[in-house]
Amino acid sequence: MSDYDSQGIEAKWQKVWEETGAFHADMDPARPKYYVLEMLPYPSGTLHMGHMRNYTIGDVIARYKRMRGFNVLHPIGWDSFGLPAENAAIKNNIPPREWTNSNIAQMKAVCKRFGFSYDWRREISTCEPEYYRWNQWFFLRMFERGLAYRKRSKVNWCPQCQTVLANEQVVDGCCWRHETTSVESKELEQWFLKITAYSDALLDDMNDLVGGWPDRVLTMQQNWIGKSRGARVRFDVAQMPEKSIDVFTTRVDTIYGASAVILAPDHPLLPALFAGIPGRAAMEAEWNRLRQRKLRAAELATAEKEGFFAGRFAVNPFSGETLPIWVANFVLAEYGTGAVMCVPAHDQRDYEFAEKYGLPMKVVVQPLDAAPLAADRMRQASTEYGRLVASGPYAGLTSEEALAKMTADAAAKQFGKAETTYRLKDWGISRQRYWGTPIPIVYCKKCGAVPVPDKELPVRLPLSIELTGMGQSPLANVPEFVNAKCSKCGGPARRETDTMDTFVDSSWYFYRYTDARNEKAPFDSKVVRYWFPIDRYIGGIEHAILHLIYSRFFTKVMRDLGMIEHREPVKRLFSQGMVLKDSRAMSKSHGNVVGAIDMAHKYGCDTARVYTLFAAPPEKDLEWSEQGIEGCSRFLNKVYRVVSRHAGRLRGVRAMTPGEVDLATASAKEKILLRRAHQTLKRVTNDFELRWHFNTSVALIMELVNELQAQEPLEEGMRPEVLKKVFHMLALMLAPMAPHLAAELWEMLGNSGSLMDATWPAYREELAKEEQFEVVIQINGRVRSKILVEDGLGEDEVVDRARHDPRIAPLIDGKRVVKTVVVPRKLVNLVLR
RNA sequence: GCGGAAGUGGCGGAAUUGGCAGACGCGCCAGCCUUAGGAGCUGGUGGCCGAAAGGCCGUGUGGGUUCAACUCCCUCCUUCCGCACCA
Numbered sequence: 001m002s003d004y005d006s007q008g009i010e011a012k013w014q015k016v017w018e019e020t021g022a023f024h025a026d027m028d029p030a031r032p033k034y035y036v037l038e039m040l041p042y043p044s045g046t047l048h049m050g051h052m053r054n055y056t057i058g059d060v061i062a063r064y065k066r067m068r069g070f071n072v073l074h075p076i077g078w079d080s081f082g083l084p085a086e087n088a089a090i091k092n093n094i095p096p097r098e099w100t101n102s103n104i105a106q107m108k109a110v111c112k113r114f115g116f117s118y119d120w121r122r123e124i125s126t127c128e129p130e131y132y133r134w135n136q137w138f139f140l141r142m143f144e145r146g147l148a149y150r151k152r153s154k155v156n157w158c159p160q161c162q163t164v165l166a167n168e169q170v171v172d173g174c175c176w177r178h179e180t181t182s183v184e185s186k187e188l189e190q191w192f193l194k195i196t197a198y199s200d201a202l203l204d205d206m207n208d209l210v211g212g213w214p215d216r217v218l219t220m221q222q223n224w225i226g227k228s229r230g231a232r233v234r235f236d237v238a239q240m241p242e243k244s245i246d247v248f249t250t251r252v253d254t255i256y257g258a259s260a261v262i263l264a265p266d267h268p269l270l271p272a273l274f275a276g277i278p279g280r281a282a283m284e285a286e287w288n289r290l291r292q293r294k295l296r297a298a299e300l301a302t303a304e305k306e307g308f309f310a311g312r313f314a315v316n317p318f319s320g321e322t323l324p325i326w327v328a329n330f331v332l333a334e335y336g337t338g339a340v341m342c343v344p345a346h347d348q349r350d351y352e353f354a355e356k357y358g359l360p361m362k363v364v365v366q367p368l369d370a371a372p373l374a375a376d377r378m379r380q381a382s383t384e385y386g387r388l389v390a391s392g393p394y395a396g397l398t399s400e401e402a403l404a405k406m407t408a409d410a411a412a413k414q415f416g417k418a419e420t421t422y423r424l425k426d427w428g429i430s431r432q433r434y435w436g437t438p439i440p441i442v443y444c445k446k447c448g449a450v451p452v453p454d455k456e457l458p459v460r461l462p463l464s465i466e467l468t469g470m471g472q473s474p475l476a477n478v479p480e481f482v483n484a485k486c487s488k489c490g491g492p493a494r495r496e497t498d499t500m501d502t503f504v505d506s507s508w509y510f511y512r513y514t515d516a517r518n519e520k521a522p523f524d525s526k527v528v529r530y531w532f533p534i535d536r537y538i539g540g541i542e543h544a545i546l547h548l549i550y551s552r553f554f555t556k557v558m559r560d561l562g563m564i565e566h567r568e569p570v571k572r573l574f575s576q577g578m579v580l581k582d583s584r585a586m587s588k589s590h591g592n593v594v595g596a597i598d599m600a601h602k603y604g605c606d607t608a609r610v611y612t613l614f615a616a617p618p619e620k621d622l623e624w625s626e627q628g629i630e631g632c633s634r635f636l637n638k639v640y641r642v643v644s645r646h647a648g649r650l651r652g653v654r655a656m657t658p659g660e661v662d663l664a665t666a667s668a669k670e671k672i673l674l675r676r677a678h679q680t681l682k683r684v685t686n687d688f689e690l691r692w693h694f695n696t697s698v699a700l701i702m703e704l705v706n707e708l709q710a711q712e713p714l715e716e717g718m719r720p721e722v723l724k725k726v727f728h729m730l731a732l733m734l735a736p737m738a739p740h741l742a743a744e745l746w747e748m749l750g751n752s753g754s755l756m757d758a759t760w761p762a763y764r765e766e767l768a769k770e771e772q773f774e775v776v777i778q779i780n781g782r783v784r785s786k787i788l789v790e791d792g793l794g795e796d797e798v799v800d801r802a803r804h805d806p807r808i809a810p811l812i813d814g815k816r817v818v819k820t821v822v823v824p825r826k827l828v829n830l831v832l833r
Numbered sequence: 834g835c836g837g838a839a840g841u842g843g844c845g846g847a848a849u850u851g852g853c854a855g856a857c858g859c860g861c862c863a864g865c866c867u868u869a870g871g872a873g874c875u876g877g878u879g880g881c882c883g884a885a886a887g888g889c890c891g892u893g894u895g896g897g898u899u900c901a902a903c904u905c906c907c908u909c910c911u912u913c914c915g916c917a918c919c920a
Contacts, residue, residue, distance in 0.1 A: 699857035
């Protein structure tokens with residue numbers, strides 16, 4: 001008997017799978033499909049156990065579903081555009097494509113070393129023109145529909161890098177590479193995708209995702225979209241007949257309590273207001289101070305509210321009251337109208353501001369079922385709905401009634417209207433970067449921004465190029481790229497030199513997997529109809545907003561283009577926990593990375609896989625423990641030893657089918673093992689189908705193996721065909737989690753066919769059933785004794801035995817049992833007074 | 834501040850529907866085997882009292898519902914994550 005040689009076994013079966021195309025899946029309308037996907041990885045070059053946990057979870061499900069007869073699509077690819085390739089290129093003087101492809105090759109080798117059951121024929125890499133041409137194609141379709149447009153917009157600019165930063169690259173107001181350099185704001189022409197056209201669809205269709213997506217992801221998306229219903233109300237500026245200020249409010253019912261109108265420091269009307277005002281110079285100094293002061297995000301909410309009187313007045317259109325116009329730092333230019341009405345009694349921010357600057361406070365909404373409010377006794381704003389007072393003709397209405405009536409009246413009198421605002425902004429996709437998808441637009445002096453015709457796609461990214469990391473997009477320095485021809489007038493044109501945000505690449509990649517080599521279209525709708533939606537999408541919570549909202553947006557656009565029929569791409573989203581080392585997420589910068597390939601070499605990939613499954617349920621963070629993985633290594637060794645010890649004897653024997661098992665004639669040992677095997681199978685099946693708690697599945701299989709070991713010598717009192725059946729069940733249950741070892745055991749037991757073709761076994765209830773149950777006897781809810789009871793014994797009989805139990809009888813002697821609770825097969829509780 | 838998740842032995846975690854808290858694994862202790870063990874096997878391992886039988890306590894805190902609560906309800910505390918002056 002030889003030892004468990006994980007390296008040899010794993011290499012052997014990986015070769016077999018590769019040669020037989022074991023994981024290839026093609027559309028087959030006759031079979032039910034299952035699409036399981038892990039989020040598109042960025043090819044950074046290294047794979048650590050955090051990545052492997054993600055892929056292992058997906059692989060376990062893919063392999064299990066195959067055993068259940070599903071046609072399983074399980075693809076992988078690379079999110080291969082992006083800034084790190086450019087930075088590496090600058091630092092090491094390697095072309096980005098070379099750097100990227102060598103990383104991909106390394107990572108692919110690690111994935112293969114872990115035996116993940118990917119259909120490699122469908123592999124994609126987003127930096128290849130065969131892929132990114134379809135990014136361009138989608139951009140053009142959106143351009144045609146007005147969903148891609150160009151406008152001037154503020155961008156983040158790092159003066160040290162001399163380049164634009166994505167929002168994600170701004171950390172606490174500073175450049176991610178220069179942590180002490182404040183990011184500046186700069187105006188540039190940018191391309192945007194009109195995701196806001198789908199705000200309501202993105203929000204409403206979330207109803208279909210409830211139950212399938214984690215609540216917190218849905219909540220985060222809902223907050224991100226930030227829909228808010230209210231009213232826009234126009235305040236005229238006193239003595240400036242042609243000027244007015246629009247205010248957005250969700251509480252128009254409190255408008256009689258307004259004591260000022262407050263503008264954001266960047267409000268466009270301010271220069272006009274200041275014109276011709278006495279004391280203007282001092283005011284502008286104050287104004288500049290507020291505008292200059294950049295706050296870090298974390299400070300914003302707690303920062304001291306500051307402002308000043310702008311020297312002008314506005315007229316409350318409901319009351320006719322004249323209100324001072326102020327400017328304050330807490331009003332955001334980007335949200336709503338950039339101006340608010342200040343109602344100190346009914347808004348906490350306004351309360352704080354009014355208190356500091358001595359603005360009057362007026363209660364206009366009284367609570368319905370609490371003591372009436374008095375302005376001079378309030379310590380904070382009251383934001384509850386209630387009944388209106390001191391509100392002219394609206395006094396006496398409830399807030400709900402007033403909201404409707406006042407909004408309608410404002411519309412009728414043409415100084416306001418109902419309005420819904422969103423926090424969601426259009427998606428700026430222009431990046432002044434080289435390593436990304438070229439935006440398929442040329443600029444012609446005569447015709448303006450002109451789309452590149454479909455037949456000229458792809459607009460190829462030039463590959464030999466000098467990168468400095470400074471200034472504008474490096475593409476601007478490549479004349480062969482920049483100089484183009486206008487497709488409208490044929491005249492000379494300048495090509496767009498910005499590239500697309502890489503989130504565009506990952507917004508639709510999972511459609512491409514279904515038809516990855518299609519040269520005529522992004523995909524064939526027929527094929528997508530078969531495979532979609534994704535049944536299980538597995539990834540980290542860090543993508544809860546960006547990727548998962550962008551890809552929902554793309555799906556909706558594709559639906560409007562008539563390419564697909566479904567509304568949502570992902571039926572069920574699973575967000576797995578991180579792998580931690582020393583309580584921190586694994587990362588190069590923390591220096592706490594546990595390399596996947598190192599684990600495969602040291603223990604074998606089956607052990608590494610089993611450990612990541614066993615150490616914690618998949619949705620929880622997992623603290624890496626070298627001792628923990630040792631334990632799993634011991635377990636797989638034990639499995640191998642137990643089976644191989646008997647395999648020779650069992651090779652030629654036919655495994656007994658469950659139907660042939662006759663419990664009446666089975667030996668005690670056979671009964672124990674059959675029962676344990678079927679109980680294990682029942683609970684593992686349940687874990688796989690309903691709970692996804694693979695940690696308990698592993699624990700159950702460990703118990704089965706412990707039982708096998710406890711029954712040694714197994715050949716005594718055990719028919720070989722029964723033992724073989726138990727071993728089969730063991731191998732099949734291990735197959736999704738430790739596939740190489742399982743395949744080896746399967747072969748050792750003399751099976752000629754591949755384990756890949758085996759189906760998940762069915763447990764037999766009558767074999768899983770115990771003949772006896774341990775019943776707990778409680779007195780007043782406290783355990784006092786335990787008895788063994790045969791299955792099928794009547795309730796009265798069980799209670800009778802409980803009362804006569806030698807430990808129980810003296811305790812109830814002479815006492816009155818006022819109540820008896822019986823839970824069949826579990827417990828008897830005798831309640832004494 | 835708002836929203837979400839979670840608090841169980843020395844550690845990771847289990848308890849599927851309100852029914853024996855601590856499965857399984859790690860670590861630790863003892864023993865067997867061994868020339869040897871960072872191999873393998875067997876047993877023990879929440880705390881307190883007790884020689885033992887057994888008893889009491891115990892799932893972040895305090896209360897409640899129940900024959901019975903890690904589980905349900907209320908209070909408070911702590912940690913992690915997300916959002917962050919969104920009018």
